[in-house]
Amino acid sequence: MTEILAEVTRSGVVESRHSGHLVLLNSDGSVLLSRGNPEWPIFPRSTVKAIQASAMVRNGLVLEPRLLALVAASHSGGKIHQEGALEILASANLDASALQNATDKPLGDDERRAWGSQSATSLAHNCSGKHAGMLATCDVNNWPTNNYLDPSHPLQVACRAELESLAEEKVSLVSVDGCGAPLFMISLSGLARAIHNITVSSDVIHRGVMQACRDYPEMMAGEGRLPTSMMREVPGLFIKEGAEGVEVGSLADGRTFAFKIDDGSWRAFGPLVVAALAKFGVSVSPQEVPIYGGKAVIGSIRAIL
Numbered sequence: 001m002t003e004i005l006a007e008v009t010r011s012g013v014v015e016s017r018h019s020g021h022l023v024l025l026n027s028d029g030s031v032l033l034s035r036g037n038p039e040w041p042i043f044p045r046s047t048v049k050a051i052q053a054s055a056m057v058r059n060g061l062v063l064e065p066r067l068l069a070l071v072a073a074s075h076s077g078g079k080i081h082q083e084g085a086l087e088i089l090a091s092a093n094l095d096a097s098a099l100q101n102a103t104d105k106p107l108g109d110d111e112r113r114a115w116g117s118q119s120a121t122s123l124a125h126n127c128s129g130k131h132a133g134m135l136a137t138c139d140v141n142n143w144p145t146n147n148y149l150d151p152s153h154p155l156q157v158a159c160r161a162e163l164e165s166l167a168e169e170k171v172s173l174v175s176v177d178g179c180g181a182p183l184f185m186i187s188l189s190g191l192a193r194a195i196h197n198i199t200v201s202s203d204v205i206h207r208g209v210m211q212a213c214r215d216y217p218e219m220m221a222g223e224g225r226l227p228t229s230m231m232r233e234v235p236g237l238f239i240k241e242g243a244e245g246v247e248v249g250s251l252a253d254g255r256t257f258a259f260k261i262d263d264g265s266w267r268a269f270g271p272l273v274v275a276a277l278a279k280f281g282v283s284v285s286p287q288e289v290p291i292y293g294g295k296a297v298i299g300s301i302r303a304i305l
Contacts, residue, residue, distance in 0.1 A: 003035040003304075005261060006268035010291055010299040018268045020245065022259035022305070023192045024279055027200075029254065033279055033305065038189040041172050042260045045183070045242030046074045048163055049130055050209050051194060055162035056133050057205045059155070060140035063088065063133070065212035069219040071133030072209060074126040074241060076222025077106025077115070082123050084219065088132035092139035096123045100149055101131040101179040108222045127179035129219075134181075151182040160184055166194035166201075178243055191248060192258035199238065200254040213238055226270055226287065233284055239273065241266070249273060255280045268301050275303035 001021075008016040021036030031038075053061075053072040063071065067088055075081035089095055099122040106112045107126040115124065122128060134155055138145045143154050150156065151174050160182070164170055167190035177183040186194075198206045213220050217231035220240070227239040236252030245261030247269055257276040261268060270287025277284055291299030 001037040002262050006301055006303050008301050018261050020261040021188050025192055025196050025256040027254040029196050039187045041185050042188050043183050043185055044191045045246050047240045047242035047246050047248045051163050052159045054205050054209045055158040056137040059137055059158050061137045066216050068212040069216035070129035072213050073129045073220045076108025077111045077124045085128040085132040088136050092136040098135050099131050101125050101127050149180050156182045166197045168193050188260055192256050195248045195250050196254050196256040199250040271301050271303040275305045
């Protein structure tokens with residue numbers, strides 16, 4: 001039921017293929033292009049963080065745009081990200097000990113190298129901004145913080161409701177994300193609808209969260225990351241990566257793409273994003289992924305759309 005979305009070439013020969021599902025929506029929400037089966041249920045992973053952030057704001061979270069972007073981020077774990085998460089926690093009179101997300105070393109390549117042999121921490125984890133926002137939202141509402149990751153907690157019920165409303169479908173399964181937060185399964189089409197709907201929404205909360213993400217892409221991801229570079233290059237563009245090969249993006253007028261790569265790899269993301277935007281008539285800088293033979297480049301990854 002899947003289709004090939006990208007090919008890896010070496011010396012002119014296709015060596016490997018990445019298959020999956022993809023859907024592109026027009027500005028009115030109609031389908032422009034689909035590959036594989038967009039109705040296939042997936043775990044959207046971190047691609048829905050702007051939706052989760054919207055649920056938090058709807059329930060009283062008040063943050064400046066820079067920190068709101070961090071709540072919606074899969075950040076690189078740099079100084080600005082970890083200090084930003086601490087700012088959010090401090091607004092609720094909390095510190096890093098309140099975080100219940102998994103521990104990790106920084107996600108960004110440069111940040112991880114700089115981290116060296118230090119132990120993994122919850123604060124360095126790419127989801128610490130989201131978890132700090134969750135805790136701050138609990139504080140505003142006098143909700144308990146000791147079980148804020150329980151799917152039945154008021155915070156998580158609100159996040160699920162926000163997603164279901166925007167996706168225009170019900171969650172089919174509840175699991176646990178890599179960071180420890182509840183993870184809600186929906187179809188790839190539902191994910192695309194959710195991103196389209198939050199992009200074109202007249203809701204002041206949706207508009208504020210999306211604009212914060214666009215204005216602070218370095219908080220959403222980090223320097224040298226695909227979402228940061230693409231969002232800086234294209235005014236009004238929103239891009240969010242998720243684990244296990246999930247990616248979404250939208251232009252300010254609502255044109256939206258979403259894809260899921262079967263093998264969970266990220267290495268075709270750049271070429272696929274460029275190809276998806278090209279289908280919308282938007283030309284961006286090439287995001288070539290070189291394939292090496294020794295020190296020489298002898299191949300590349302190409303999108304098949």
